[in-house]
Amino acid sequence: MSIQVTVKQKPSAWLNAYLFVCTFIIILFPYVSFAQDKIYKTDRTIIEAKVQEVGDAEIKYKKFSNLNGPIYILKKEDVSMIVYENGEKEVYNQVQSNQQKIPKQTMASPVAVNGNADLIVTLNGNNINCTIDRVDKTLISYHIMRRGLFPIPKGTIAMAQVIKYFYKQQWHDASDVSSSNEKARNLILVENINEAIASYAQLISKDSTNATLLAEDAYALAIGGIYEAALMRLDRCWRIGANSSDVNYFTGQVFALMGYNDITNEIWKSSEKYKTPAWIASKAPILLEKYKTKTSNLSIKSREELIANFKLANELASQNLYFQSIALFHEIIYLYPNEYLPYIGYSITLEKTGALEKSAQTTEKAISLIENKPEDKEKKQFLEQRLVYIKQKMTLIPSGSLPGLYQMKALDAIRPQMMAYAGGMASPSLTSLNCRIGYYISGSSNASLDFGITNNSGAPSTNLGLSVYDRGNNFVYGTGFLMTSGNGNTAFYLKLSLGLSKMNKNRTSSFDYFLDVNYGLGKGALTSFGLSIGKSIYFGKRK
Numbered sequence: 001m002s003i004q005v006t007v008k009q010k011p012s013a014w015l016n017a018y019l020f021v022c023t024f025i026i027i028l029f030p031y032v033s034f035a036q037d038k039i040y041k042t043d044r045t046i047i048e049a050k051v052q053e054v055g056d057a058e059i060k061y062k063k064f065s066n067l068n069g070p071i072y073i074l075k076k077e078d079v080s081m082i083v084y085e086n087g088e089k090e091v092y093n094q095v096q097s098n099q100q101k102i103p104k105q106t107m108a109s110p111v112a113v114n115g116n117a118d119l120i121v122t123l124n125g126n127n128i129n130c131t132i133d134r135v136d137k138t139l140i141s142y143h144i145m146r147r148g149l150f151p152i153p154k155g156t157i158a159m160a161q162v163i164k165y166f167y168k169q170q171w172h173d174a175s176d177v178s179s180s181n182e183k184a185r186n187l188i189l190v191e192n193i194n195e196a197i198a199s200y201a202q203l204i205s206k207d208s209t210n211a212t213l214l215a216e217d218a219y220a221l222a223i224g225g226i227y228e229a230a231l232m233r234l235d236r237c238w239r240i241g242a243n244s245s246d247v248n249y250f251t252g253q254v255f256a257l258m259g260y261n262d263i264t265n266e267i268w269k270s271s272e273k274y275k276t277p278a279w280i281a282s283k284a285p286i287l288l289e290k291y292k293t294k295t296s297n298l299s300i301k302s303r304e305e306l307i308a309n310f311k312l313a314n315e316l317a318s319q320n321l322y323f324q325s326i327a328l329f330h331e332i333i334y335l336y337p338n339e340y341l342p343y344i345g346y347s348i349t350l351e352k353t354g355a356l357e358k359s360a361q362t363t364e365k366a367i368s369l370i371e372n373k374p375e376d377k378e379k380k381q382f383l384e385q386r387l388v389y390i391k392q393k394m395t396l397i398p399s400g401s402l403p404g405l406y407q408m409k410a411l412d413a414i415r416p417q418m419m420a421y422a423g424g425m426a427s428p429s430l431t432s433l434n435c436r437i438g439y440y441i442s443g444s445s446n447a448s449l450d451f452g453i454t455n456n457s458g459a460p461s462t463n464l465g466l467s468v469y470d471r472g473n474n475f476v477y478g479t480g481f482l483m484t485s486g487n488g489n490t491a492f493y494l495k496l497s498l499g500l501s502k503m504n505k506n507r508t509s510s511f512d513y514f515l516d517v518n519y520g521l522g523k524g525a526l527t528s529f530g531l532s533i534g535k536s537i538y539f540g541k542r543k
Contacts, residue, residue: 063471075420234323248404313328344366436451
């Protein structure tokens with residue numbers, strides 16, 4: 001998924017209109033289907049088709065451009081993935097790596113050397129012809145037979161340094177007895193990338209919910225030039241929750257290897273708080289320099305393909321496959337840097353990953369590209385409002401935080417700082433209307449000024465007080481002092497409240513149901529009980 005500009009013309013008016021519709025319909029309504037199936041071959045070519053049959057060894061299809069034409073047949077071993085028109089995927093084989101292929105060790109029985117019938121295949125390529133004495137989960141013990149008077153050398157090797165070994169007349173995969181990712185990491189360090197990818201695949205088959213493991217595998221795939229599979233891994237690990245600076249680091253490295261440095265710089269910022277994983281810190285710059293894509297080769301060659309990729313980018317975003325979408329949008333924008341519409345979809349997708357700074361920059365770019373014509377006024381106003389929304393969201397995230405570690409929906413993040421309540425109670429002898437204005441002194445507690453009117457057996461009175469309320473998820477409780485005045489008399493009460501509170505989805509208001517107790521202070525003061533119902537409205541953001 002590297003880049004080379006092959007089309008220079010500016011899109012026509014119909015294309016502009018079509019892209020506009022795609023952005024605001026496809027992103028918002030994720031149920032728009034693809035128009036065709038896509039067959040991804042292992043040589044990195046893509047066939048737009050209508051798949052007719054998928055067999056054990058062959059795939060039959062018709063070209064999408066000629067549905068009434070002949071049926072074509074592909075060997076299944078030449079296909080890496082099929083993406084059907086409804087978005088479903090079937091993954092078969094890995095696409096060919098950009099790096100030089102490393103020949104796999106033969107699985108044939110090794111030739112005995114000087115009586116050494118066993119063989120240990122190591123990560124660094126220095127294979128050991130030996131006789132294996134013992135194998136456990138972490139170690140292989142062996143000795144080497146020699147002719148002559150020299151002693152028989154003995155040795156041990158850590159299982160993490162072994163790819164496989166021939167023992168008791170059969171081959172054994174080292175991962176069968178070692179599930180640690182240490183071996184896979186060591187394979188990356190010695191640049192045995194094919195084996196590293198295979199090792200990670202085995203580890204993930206046993207633990208598919210380990211976000212760091214998925215991110216390291218994406219890194220290995222990207223080093224091997226298998227970018228689409230790497231992006232799929234990233235989408236998977238971010239969907240289950242990043243929550244690790246290591247995930248951010250390897251995500252940034254994947255995009256760096258693809259040549260997308262602007263995304264890398266947004267996803268990963270090294271600091272005292274966020275440090276490069278120690279095991280790869282010294283090797284990563286070498287790997288990046290050696291395996292980073294050096295040439296550009298953009299696959300979009302026509303406006304039709306541009307539209308198809310634009311549509312695919314939006315569809316991927318609607319399915320929460322954000323990194324695949326980001327890569328496609330990045331390519332489209334590179335090809336058409338002066339069209340504002342792709343920037344909108346790109347900005348939305350970036351925002352979903354928590355890359356708010358880049359999302360804001362992209363929105364600003366889109367605004368700058370819209371002409372100052374009367375018919376474009378509403379478009380510009382919409383984007384300006386969106387820019388305000390993104391910048392407001394940025395203020396809610398701690399300074400210096402990495403995207404993903406503080407993924408929040410804006411409306412969930414905007415929590416009340418001030419509140420207003422209105423409610424009341426009614427009984428045969430007591431009716432009251434109470435109001436409260438509060439300021440949040442912590443994340444869940446507010447100090448309030450209370451005031452209201454009470455009619456007790458036909459005798460009206462006013463009340464004024466101070467109280468403190470605290471809320472959990474659904475419960476609210478409070479206490480305070482209340483002064484009532486009526487008929488020339490003044491009384492003081494200790495007010496206790498316990499209630500249920502149901503907040504709306506946007507956390508802007510709630511319905512509250514309280515059991516209120518006004519305990520009279522002083523000689524002859526009465527104590528009253530009552531049920532009240534009311535509504536609270538929240539303003540601003542909670543501290």
